[in-house]
Amino acid sequence: MNRPGRYWRLGRPALVVVLALVTVGIPLWLVLATSAKPQGEAVRPNLDPPGDWQPGANYADAFSEGEMLRGFVNSLLVIVPSVVLVLCLGAAAAWVFARRRGRLVAAAYAVCISGLLLPPAIITIVLQLRQLGLAGTRPGMIAVYTAMYLSTAIFFMTGFIRSIPFELEEAARVDGARPLRVFLRIILPLLRPVIATATIMVMLYAWSDIFYAFFVLGGGDAATLPINLYQVASAQLYLNNWHLVFAYVVLMSLPMIAVFVIAQRRIVSGITSGAVK
Incomplete structure (x- = not known):
């Protein structure tokens, strides 16, 4: 097998994982992280992790x-x-x-x-x-x-x-x-x-x-x-x-x-x- 084909065979799984993280992982993290933030941190949704985790209160409300x-x-x-x-x-x-x-x-x-x-x-x-x-x-x-x-x-x-x-x-x-x-x-x-x-x-x-x-x-x-x-x-x-x-x-x-x-x-x-x- 030539080198380009070998590199593609080895790099294809990594490429799939990266695409999945970009298309699915980032939006999923945005939803989960925002749902666990207090109101002050969630005013402008972003990818930052919650400084104060409060998922229980948010889900109950x-x-x-x-x-x-x-x-x-x-x-x-x-x-x-x-x-x-x-x-x-x-x-x-x-x-x-x-x-x-x-x-x-x-x-x-x-x-x-x-x-x-x-x-x-x-x-x-x-x-x-x-x-x-x-x-x-x-x-x-x-x-x-x-x-x-x-x-x-x-x-x-x-x-x-x-x-x-x-x-x-x-x-x-x-x-x-x-x-x-x-x-x-x-x-x-x-x-x-x-x-x-x-x-x-x-x-x-x-x-x-x-x-x-x-x-x-x-x-x-x-x-x-x-x-x-x-x-x-x-x-x-x-x-x-x-x-x-x-x-x-x-x-x-x-x-x-x-x-x-x-x-x-x-x-x-x-x-x-x-x-x-």
Whole structure:
């Protein structure tokens, strides 16, 4: 091996570490350090370590002033039904798209996965929800999230189902199983890797969403965690309480960080299974 190639092979891991420290480590340290500083030190957020560490008091104040418990419950009341609907509708539609042939089916599949490329029109969404009486309600937010992430679920599940031998379904039908029984007993159990991936991806996206939640839900009693964060940041901006804002960011991120760390292998395996196979 020539010297340039050898140097590149040896220096590539170091380069990756340096890039990770710059792009991830510096912003992460800024958030953690500011969330542990007293108000006087956090007036202008910087990378200096706290002179007086007080993370406990900051997190407690952010938890109480930001109404995190209510926001956490509201987020779950929106995200959990959205995930269930995405999985149920996505799996059923993907089974049809994977097993049926024809121009009409291909056109329907193209329309369903077009959501991967076409961004939702927020103005149209809000107007439609108002006409249906769902604006500012949890069912309206659930409908928006379901429609937004259904394309992703259909795309990955369709690719995975096409890799499942059709003989398994034929054998079940020979034994007298109806389509619903075939779907529940054969297809769904085999879809576990992709279902786990879709669940985690929808949860990660919806948990941190503020754009659509702001226009659909607004504030009030149904406000989710990102909306509460926006309200806290807007209120504390004039008080220079950046230590509370960053403390709220840390607390809000902990559940999804834990989910991602625990299930990162399932995310990778589900994506490769649905996209490659």
